[in-house]
Amino acid sequence: MLNIAEDILPIGEFKTHAAKVLRQLRENGRALVITQNGKPAAVLITPEEFDHLREHHRFLAALREGLADADAGRVISDAELERDLDAEFGPLAPR
Numbered sequence: 001m002l003n004i005a006e007d008i009l010p011i012g013e014f015k016t017h018a019a020k021v022l023r024q025l026r027e028n029g030r031a032l033v034i035t036q037n038g039k040p041a042a043v044l045i046t047p048e049e050f051d052h053l054r055e056h057h058r059f060l061a062a063l064r065e066g067l068a069d070a071d072a073g074r075v076i077s078d079a080e081l082e083r084d085l086d087a088e089f090g091p092l093a094p095r
Contacts, residue, residue, distance in 0.1 A: 001030070008033045011041060 002008075007030050014021055014034050025032055025046060032044040045053075069075065076084075086092075 002033070003030065007031065008035060008040075010034075011036045014044075 009021065009032055011034050021032065025044060029046060029049070031049070033040050034042040034044060
């Protein structure tokens with residue numbers, strides 16, 4: 001969650017205290033809004049948060065694609081899926 005009092009920083013202050021700001025970012029894990037001329041210019045996040053956001057975006061895109069396929073009737077039956085998977089990877093071993 002963004003803390004308005006602590007998580008908005010002018011670019012000049014960021015440049016002056018970059019190492020300290022990056023250390024705090026790692027410690028608290030909150031995004032930091034960098035401003036330029038009083039307006040938001042960038043958002044600084046940890047690499048882990050960036051990876052999480054990318055994965056979340058890819059998941060949602062795949063979900064939308066799957067729902068669009070289902071709505072358009074581009075589906076196959078369970079039996080067809082099993083046959084295709086068996087052809088590609090071999091049948092499952094009995095349990």
